[in-house]
Amino acid sequence: MSDSNVLSRQWGRVRRRDEFEPDLGWVLDESRRKWMAEHTSGVTKPDPALVIKNLRRTFGGLTAVDVDHLEIQRGVITALIGPNGAGKTTLFNLLTGFDRPDSGSVLFDGRDIERMRSHVRARKGMVRTFQLTKALTKLSVLENMKLGAKGQVGEGFARSLVPPLWRAQERAIEQRAMELLERFSLAHMASEYAGTLSGGQRKLLEMARALMSRPAVVMLDEPVAGVNPALTQSLLEHVRELPIEGMTVIFVEHDMDVVWDISDWVVVMAEGRVIAEGLAEDIGKNRAVIDAYLGSGQGIENPEEEAP
Amino acid sequence: MTLAAIDWGFILTQTVETAVGLEAAVYALAAVGLNVHFGYAGLLNFGQVGFVAMGAYGMGLSVTLWSLNPFLALLVGMGFATVFALILGVPTLRLRGDYLAIVTIAAAEIVRLLARSTTLGGITRGAEGLHAFIGPFRELNPFDAGSEYGIGPVQFGGNQFFAIVVGWALTAVALAVIWQLMRSPWGRVVKAIREDEDAARALGKNAYWYKLQALILGGVIGGLAGMVQALGKATIQPDSFVPAYTFFFWTVLILGGVGRIWSPVVGAMIFWAMLTFFQGTLTAMVNEGLIPTALMDTSQVSQIRFMLVGVGLALLMVFRPQGIFGSREEMMLDVR
Numbered sequence: 001m002s003d004s005n006v007l008s009r010q011w012g013r014v015r016r017r018d019e020f021e022p023d024l025g026w027v028l029d030e031s032r033r034k035w036m037a038e039h040t041s042g043v044t045k046p047d048p049a050l051v052i053k054n055l056r057r058t059f060g061g062l063t064a065v066d067v068d069h070l071e072i073q074r075g076v077i078t079a080l081i082g083p084n085g086a087g088k089t090t091l092f093n094l095l096t097g098f099d100r101p102d103s104g105s106v107l108f109d110g111r112d113i114e115r116m117r118s119h120v121r122a123r124k125g126m127v128r129t130f131q132l133t134k135a136l137t138k139l140s141v142l143e144n145m146k147l148g149a150k151g152q153v154g155e156g157f158a159r160s161l162v163p164p165l166w167r168a169q170e171r172a173i174e175q176r177a178m179e180l181l182e183r184f185s186l187a188h189m190a191s192e193y194a195g196t197l198s199g200g201q202r203k204l205l206e207m208a209r210a211l212m213s214r215p216a217v218v219m220l221d222e223p224v225a226g227v228n229p230a231l232t233q234s235l236l237e238h239v240r241e242l243p244i245e246g247m248t249v250i251f252v253e254h255d256m257d258v259v260w261d262i263s264d265w266v267v268v269m270a271e272g273r274v275i276a277e278g279l280a281e282d283i284g285k286n287r288a289v290i291d292a293y294l295g296s297g298q299g300i301e302n303p304e305e306e307a308p
Numbered sequence: 309m310t311l312a313a314i315d316w317g318f319i320l321t322q323t324v325e326t327a328v329g330l331e332a333a334v335y336a337l338a339a340v341g342l343n344v345h346f347g348y349a350g351l352l353n354f355g356q357v358g359f360v361a362m363g364a365y366g367m368g369l370s371v372t373l374w375s376l377n378p379f380l381a382l383l384v385g386m387g388f389a390t391v392f393a394l395i396l397g398v399p400t401l402r403l404r405g406d407y408l409a410i411v412t413i414a415a416a417e418i419v420r421l422l423a424r425s426t427t428l429g430g431i432t433r434g435a436e437g438l439h440a441f442i443g444p445f446r447e448l449n450p451f452d453a454g455s456e457y458g459i460g461p462v463q464f465g466g467n468q469f470f471a472i473v474v475g476w477a478l479t480a481v482a483l484a485v486i487w488q489l490m491r492s493p494w495g496r497v498v499k500a501i502r503e504d505e506d507a508a509r510a511l512g513k514n515a516y517w518y519k520l521q522a523l524i525l526g527g528v529i530g531g532l533a534g535m536v537q538a539l540g541k542a543t544i545q546p547d548s549f550v551p552a553y554t555f556f557f558w559t560v561l562i563l564g565g566v567g568r569i570w571s572p573v574v575g576a577m578i579f580w581a582m583l584t585f586f587q588g589t590l591t592a593m594v595n596e597g598l599i600p601t602a603l604m605d606t607s608q609v610s611q612i613r614f615m616l617v618g619v620g621l622a623l624l625m626v627f628r629p630q631g632i633f634g635s636r637e638e639m640m641l642d643v644r
Contacts, residue, residue: 122512134507137641154493195641
């Protein structure tokens with residue numbers, strides 16, 4: 001498909017994990033670390049996929065999101081953590097166009113996407129999953145997957161009535177869907193209703209479906225919440241592979257083990273603001289973070305209870 | 309004073325006549341449109357009769373007002389339904405589903421009241437309705453108006469038979485189009501929007517646009533139902549478009565099973581067969597004295613038969629909630 005050509009041109013190369021590590025060198029730079037110690041958030045990065053500027057969203061008297069400056073590095077797994085009500089999901093909604101900010105802007109690949117509606121942002125390569133999984137229950141698992149593909153000829157009303165126009169593309173999409181399902185250990189469920197999947201399998205399906213569009217930025221809202229430990233490991237494996245394929249990953253997660261395990265970079269939010277960002281091991285030592293989040297009892301809260 | 313004294317042959321003939329007749333074809337078409345709305349796209353349209361009226365008036369006015377030929381009149385009728393869909397859909401489809409439901413039920417009544425108003429009397433002829441449009445359509449009738457057509461005891465007059473054939477032919481075309489649409493990527497997107505609009509948007513689908521397309525498609529099919537009714541009855545009267553009809557269309561759809569291709573057709577046939585059968589049987593039973601007049605008389609039969617259809621529908625919901633064609637497996641997914 002033409003999509004893939006565009007993507008490979010965009011990134012120039014497909015990196016393996018070990019080749020990819022040195023790219024993080026910039027965060028290990030001593031002078032930058034020192035600078036960061038003084039500036040807990042708003043660090044500039046060499047190649048940001050997303051730049052958030054003065055983004056504010058209030059609900060009545062409550063300021064849900066108030067981010068002065070935040071950059072998301074391309075090709076890196078960024079974790080977004082913070083206590084319940086910190087504004088993580090609201091920020092996700094603002095980034096993906098599911099909610100409108102009161103003020104501020106978001107740059108995606110240097111372009112202001114503020115005026116783009118959510119489905120346009122998705123087409124441009126920003127694909128998200130949801131905290132409460134949205135498996136399309138009365139569609140088969142395979143249909144769910146096929147829906148994720150972009151630029152489908154047969155999605156036009158008139159063209160859909162002429163199958164020869166889209167049959168070849170449909171076959172290609174189906175093949176890719178089956179490959180992804182294979183990778184996510186869902187291939188045996190392909191023809192079942194998505195509604196018959198377990199909670200964990202739905203999380204897998206939602207992620208696999210998001211990947212069907214060959215996104216540039218994948219945003220995962222609590223990808224492992226409610227997933228059993230064995231499945232969590234395989235899910236995390238998949239997340240870890242995404243940057244190798246050139247994708248930028250942002251995920252919200254409450255499970256600190258998961259955060260330490262897979263994230264390259266951690267952004268901490270509290271009361272709508274970014275209070276700190278840095279490497280996972282540094283963040284764990286950050287006083288502000290411990291006060292705001294870890295000190296408040298890690299693992300006690302049930303992430304499922306947080307209102308979306 | 310026995311059941312054997314009732315003329316069952318006559319009742320059954322009438323039952324079959326209505327099950328395949330004009331009313332069933334009109335209801336089937338209207339319910340096919342509703343199935344596109346609710347069954348596939350998940351749109352709550354409680355004003356389908358408004359689309360039916362728009363189709364009928366679009367066709368009628370094309371002839372009485374603009375003297376267009378019948379084929380153009382058909383297109384104008386479809387155009388009227390499309391405009392109605394746009395008026396309803398553009399402001400409401402960005403909002404939550406309930407808003408469309410509220411707007412459609414009101415808009416359908418607005419159409420009827422406008423059509424029968426004295427303000428528009430010069431155009432729509434008020435409560436009297438349109439009659440003068442039928443001439444050009446009758447000229448197209450390949451059947452002899454004076455003869456009877458049918459099989460065995462089930463016979464229709466030539467003009468009526470023409471409308472019935474047109475009605476079922478349009479139903480067949482509509483079903484073929486929908487069948488193809490729903491097995492295409494377009495149908496996949498529409499069904500995904502029914503399941504979860506946000507998920508579809510997150511995958512880059514313009515949910516608003518697809519919902520609008522589905523609203524127009526189902527509305528135009530509803531408009532065709534109005535045109536078939538006008539053709540068969542040779543009259544278009546505003547008071548034949550009261551809100552109750554919308555709910556008969558819903559009954560038809562739920563009887564057949566929501567979101568299945570054949571359900572509106574079979575639902576419409578069963579709906580009309582039941583009504584006619586109860587009408588005939590109850591009338592005969594009252595006349596034979598099997599039902600004492602203290603309980604009910606023949607003038608009450610036409611109300612009682614709707615109650616019986618209601619009881620039938622309630623029993624269906626208890627024992628087969630997915631409708632006749634629906635899939636229980638699919639329905640149970642909602643419960644998980």
